[in-house]
Amino acid sequence: MEKDPIEEKSKEQKKFDKWRKSLMYITGLGLSMEDKKKFESELEKDFENYQCKRCEKWRDILMKNSPIVTFMLKSLEEAGCKIDKRHLQCKPCDENRSGGFSPDHGILLCQNRFFSKKHQEDTMVHEMIHLFDHCRFKVDWNNCLHHACSEVRAASLSGDCRWTRELRRGFFNFTKQHQACTKRRAILSVQQNDACSAPGVAERAVAEVFESCFNDTQPFDEIY
Template sequence: MDSKPETTAMDNSSNDSANDIKDMKKFERWRKSLQYITGLGMSDGERKEFRNQVDMEASGWQCQQCESWRDTLMKNSPNVRFMLDNLKKVGCAMTKEDFKCMPCDETRSGGFSPQDGILLCQNRFFSKSHQEDTMVHEMIHMYDNCRFKVDWSNCKHHACSEVRAASLSGDCKWTREVRRGFYTFTKQHQACVKRRAILSVKQNPACADEGCAERAVASVFESCFADTRPYDEIY
């Protein structure tokens, strides 16, 4: 009959030491957090160092989550898979390497570049659903770029793609609008699409003149809002 090895006093001592070290690290982290919040007992240099450490830790965690969600959505999201299939059909097959998770400023949650692919703003997503909508939004830009050869320096071209992306991606669904503080029920979707498209076109240096983005979106809205390709309709 097999007998289990006895736990020695040395084993117990090693475990106790490891636990003590962990507890000391937790206490030290708590102490520094309290000093940072209160401003007591920490120099400006120490505050900056602690803030940088926290930011680095958060950035690493955010990147891991963004990449994990990206991989899961590419496998399991019907909307993402639909766009992947249709991008492949127009000669622009995508892999996970085409979606780059990086930190961004507060003005965006994603971006598209014909040269660099799709940017996913790892520090801007409040849920997996938000990241899913962002991925689809940017994939619609890629679809337009591949199929229609968009001239992104042309404000009307850019406006058309922004109208389509805002309308088809889920970016303007009612729950997202409520989160932004918009509660209108009559033609809320159209109002959101126009507003979001204008905000995006304004970031284009070629369309930065006063009123340029508004005029561009207004001139293409009716035809581009009605163009739901590759979808059969707006979902």
């Protein structure tokens, strides 16, 4: 089927107009303040769309090809919580998180926070462990001990505390690095829970459940 020359010309014109506006924005020539704000808004929207499409593409690839993600999908199905890509939504987030889990809304993937596909894979597994715990234990997320246990397990089992990730964060401990990271990450997450945000509550909850929950590696045979 031959391409419509008028349609092709229109596409080329749009590309040219966008390039011209970009040049004007960089040089500051020929753009009013109103035009500049409008163009900045267009750029921001384009970048947000790009991040969303990248997140969804990585999500679909990982759900099909990642051994650990496909294992978690199978484990969730066996636990009575079968999910598909509709349950993992890509959305922009603030800088304090890369993902989230809600019993009512499923798994949130923070499209603007991933620095690699591997980072997104770890985040998906982290949140899927929360979902697994919710299915298996009927977790009360307002109970700080319940929440702390799931955060310990998710931080430990998802790859979030592997040595290379810790290096990126600026932590260089070699002795019991995994345990230290797991405790720290779990406390940070529990502190975000309004029910556990009072000073010292998250620290005490994580300390109380740490040993038993760190040693519970289900559905894995061992720490990934």
